[in-house]
Amino acid sequence: MKKRLVLIAMALILISGIAVKPAIAYFTDTVSTEGMLEVKLGDSELTPMEDNVENMIKTIAITNTGDYDVFVRAAAIIPDGITVTMQDSSGWTKGGDGYYYYSPIVAVGETTSKLNLKIDNGELTDFNVVIVQEATKVEYDEAGNPFADWDSAVSTQTDTNQ
């Protein structure tokens, strides 16, 4: 009989414990949400250049057929005894590293203006001029200003045989 009373008393204490807990809980609330953003990097692809040589002036234009906007540059690799001089090429500037840089962004599907390179072959009659064209994805700083990271460039090249 005593055991039974003890059990009943314990059960009552347990029940009151459960009942008291919510009473001393703190006021809380929560809300949650989520969101997603897709990143599209695609591929940078350069088409064959419009490669043309007339009167020893090599004319180059580069088309962006990739998936995103790019900066482009080009270089002429020439043998000893040959000199190349840039002539009347809007948007193009010669860098100190042998590359010719096109300053505007080349959007998807757009083509650069023409880069005209005057080839002075001196007395050489048999030579190759190799044109290397490179593109790099337009990147942005925090303020949204575009810049080129040429360490991430992709390239194609064409040869001019004389």
Added chain:
Amino acid sequence: MKNKIKSPLILLAVGILIIGASTAGATRAAMVYQSKIERVNFSTAELSIDLMEEVDGEYQSIDEETPLSFSAVANDTSFKIGKKYAENVRVVNNSNQTTGYSEYVRVVVRKSWFNDGKQTNLDPELIKIYVADGWYLNEDESTKEQEVYYLTSPLGCGNGVDFITGIKIDNKITKYVEVVPVDADSPEIASYVENIYLYNEEKVYIELQADAVQTHNGADAIYAAWGVRATCDAVDDGNIVEVNGVSAQ
């Protein structure tokens, strides 16, 4: 005695008397306790929290049914990698003005890459979330995927506070690239390559969870609700000065 019990009239009379007495008592009690003088009206406090995102110049509530819209990114012609986009998210104490109180607030930011499931091989640290001043980042609870921020001062009832101010995807994602040679049909092309970006067509996944707890008996309430030991400069409505023994100021 036997005769009295057997009489149905006496039994009926006694029954009516008992019922009548009990009814009269109940009526009297009701009349007493419904008097204006003794009536006591009370209600429990209500604590509520809301997340709001600025969309085209106006803040709107966001929750599980209304996700983040990243309107500045959506309104750009293309998603510019490396650019810090304005993304304004506020936390609002939207408790009932008559029954609400100030509240302590924390926000858990979870970020990852997603594409038919969580992409654990991609780096969540390349997703940069900019947070307004006044929030304390608890390093103990934070990982590459999760950041836990505490608002160090109580958020008053009806007030809001800026939380997220911007979002940026690090330029480094363009460095994870595989350059693959491609056969070109044109004989003029000596080499032709294709870039395959590891992060291409992956989705940035952001989850926000805002929690609120009462500011009365603040340190105990924070510990009970969030499991962190906070030190407040007052028992009620104080500023949080330490979290798990580390200064939050």
